[in-house]
Amino acid sequence: MNSERWRRLGVLLFVLLAALVPLADAAMKARPQLAASVAFDAAGRLWRVRLLDGLLVVDRSDDRGASFSAPQPVTRQAEAVAADGELRPDIAVAGERIYVAWTSPLPTAYAGHVRFARSLDGGRSFAAPLTINDNLDAITHRFQTLHVAADGRITLVWIDKRDGEAAKRAGKSYRGAALYYAVSDDGGASFEPNLRLAAHSCECCRIALATDGDGRPVAFWRHVFADGSRDHLLARVAPLADEPEPPRATEEHWQINACPHHGPALAVAPDGTRHGVWFAQLAGEPGLFYRGWTADGRPLAPAIRIGDASAAHPAILAVGPRLLLAWKAFDGEKTVIDVIESTDGGHRWSAPRAVAATGGASDHPQLVAFRGDAYLSWSSEAEGYRLIALAPADGGRP
Amino acid sequence: MRIVRGIAWLLLFVGAWAQAAQLRPFGKGDMARLLAERQGHAFVLTLWSTDCPHCKTSLRQLAALAKTHPQLDLVVVNTDSADESQTIAAMLAAVGLGGRDIWVFAAAAPERLRFEIDRHWGGELPRTYLFESDHQFAAFSGPVDAGALQQWLVRHAGADRPPHPHP
Structure with missing residues (x-):
């Protein structure tokens, strides 16, 4: 073996060792996977x-989140x-019927598969995903993101890079990802064959789905516009024409070539x-913005700012005449979930009230309703899972 | 003789590895410590995640800069968690930033670290700060603006001074 070979071997070993590096510090623990969804x-x-x-x-609570049944595994074989x-x-x-959907990440960076499993027996067993x-x-x-309509139709929307990868193979560039x-x-x-909802979505922001007036899903997501800004689109779940560029639903014209991680x-x-x-x-x-639109997507009013510069990861819920908005804020010591409410269709809002807080890691807040009652659903590492009833706020009364 | 030289190479590399690529938890108060250690010195701080496709481009840009400016004080902080350290180390090596301290977010709540680093940062990645000697900074979401970077380099030919003064 000549010295060049030894040197190469050395480099190889260096790379191998470098890859193994840092298991050392026991004080550093894994980021808790706290995201929970409820229905x-x-x-x-x-x-x-x-x-x-x-x-x-999957588990179930018969007492508004105070206690839960024994957890039932969704998959027989563990997967990421x-x-x-x-x-x-x-x-x-x-x-x-219980429907569950998730992303199973692959070892390749940014890669994953969209997975779905159903139970036909009230969650006692789940079919193979x-x-x-x-x-x-x-x-x-x-x-x-999963949507189940009242007529039983199931819709799954996700971020997909197949078009971007195809463009790359053809030596072309591609703006963002696709839905x-x-x-x-x-x-x-x-499931029916996959269809493209829209080209040029943002790469790593969750998609919002809601049930439109006629029961069909409507989507709201961060898009990468031709000028490089990452505002949002609002559209029914159906193939959306790329040209001419669809009209923006939000208009901050946030120009970044980066991943906001804020859906x-x-x-x-x-x-x-x-x-x-x-x-x-x-x-x-930075911060949160709110706006309403008519049933056919025309803005009701200009967007307004919600909360302070730390406001992020919002949830919104319409229940009867009430419109509730929750988000995560950080006050320098604690992560707080603030809630505001409107009873006039989003024109006037109550003052924010902090309904929960934690000093440690936490999930994004979710809002859920049963009949006329609204709840905050939130997991935090220190306090565990909480379902908090949100009584009507006086400030939101007309 | 060749074997001896080979072993010498090996030891050198293992030694360099053991010294250089350290996993450093970036926790509560670390931003203040980082700044205190760099009192009066310009430096670059960049934040990235393994889950951010845009981060690779930005890391490559900074790796190229580090190569042409060996004295550049570049602090690379990953915002994921230590259990992803192998992926983090591999990605840093792949973009040409191997063999340096690997800072990884280690506070229970990442919002606390974001708050300590910059209250006007919403967590978007990559995020890079060009700190002046007095620790005023320019912040960039996405790749650093080439013009701003060039001007910063001109001001801090001092990117050529060692970041910590010799005693």
């Missing part, structure tokens, strides 16, 4: 999906499941008006 069934029982010791499980921040498992309940993306390359198919979707009209036994939230009120909340930077100041 009420018709009887007011709360169903929850989350990761427990690395396994995707994303349950942190913008990437959360979803759950929907229709009678005895399906992979919903029909492109199976080790690329991005992630950030899934793909799949529907099932047989209760989740099978929006959307709710549709009983009168069919749509209400969205999202994160953006405007005049150098």
Whole structure:
């Protein structure tokens, strides 16, 4: 062996060792995977999906979150499941049917598969999961969102990079990623072939889905516009023409070539008006913005700022005449969930009230309703899971 | 003789590895410590995640800069967590930033660290700060603006001074 070879061997060993490096510090622990999703069934029982010791499980609370049933594994074989921040498992309940969807990350960076499983026996057992993306390359198919309509149609929308990868292979550039979707009209036994909802979505922000006035899903997501700004689009779940460029639903014109990791939230009120909340930077100041739209997508009023510069990861809920908005804020010591409420369709809002706080790691807040009652659903590492009833705020009364 | 030289190379590399690529938890108060250690000195701080496709471009840009300016004080902080350290180390090596301290977010709540670093940062990545000697800074979400970077380099030819004064 000549010295060049030894040197190469040395370099190789260096690289191998470098890859093994840093298991050292026991003080550094894994980021907790706290993301949990919940849904009420018709009887007011709360169903929850989350990761427990690395396994995707479903359990149920008959007492508004005070206690839960024994966790039921969704998959027989353990698989990687994303349950942190913008990437959360979803759950929907229709009678005895429990539907669960999640992203299973692959070892390749940014890669994953969109997975779906159903239970037909009230959560006692789950059928073998399906992979919903029909492109199976080790690329991005992630950030899934599940919608189940009253007529039983199941829709899954996710961020998909198959077009971007194809462009790359052809030596072309591609702006952002794309939204793909799949529907099932047989209760989740099978899904129709994948369709593209929109080209040029942002790469790593959750997608918001809500039920439009006619029961069909409407989507709200961060898009990468031709001028490089990352504002949002609001559209029904159907193939959306790329040209001419669809009109913006939000107009901060946030120019960044970066990953915000801040997806929006959307709710549709009983009168069919749509209400969205999202994160953006405007005049150098980050924060949340709210705006409402008519049933056909025309803005009701200019966007307004919500909360302070630390406000992020919002949830929005329409329940009867009430419109509730929750978000995460940080006051220098604690992470706080602030809630505001409007009873006039989003024109006037109550003053923020802090309904929960933690000193440690926490999930993004979720809002859920059963009949006329609204709840905050929130997990934090120190306090565990909390379901907090949100009584009407006086300030929101007309 | 060749074997001896080979072993010498090996030891050198293992030694360099053991000294250089250290996993450093970035926790509560570390931003203040970082600044205190660099009192009166310009430096670059960059934050990135393994889950951010745009971060690779920015890390490559900074790796190229570090190569042409060996004395540049570049602090690279990953915002994921220590259990992803192998992926983090591999990605840093792949973009040409191997063999340096690997800072990784280690506070229970990442919002606390963001608050300590910059209240006007919403967590978007990559995020890079060009700190002046008096610790005024310019912040960039996405790749650093080439013009701003060039001007910073001109002001701090001092990127050529060692970041810590010799006793």
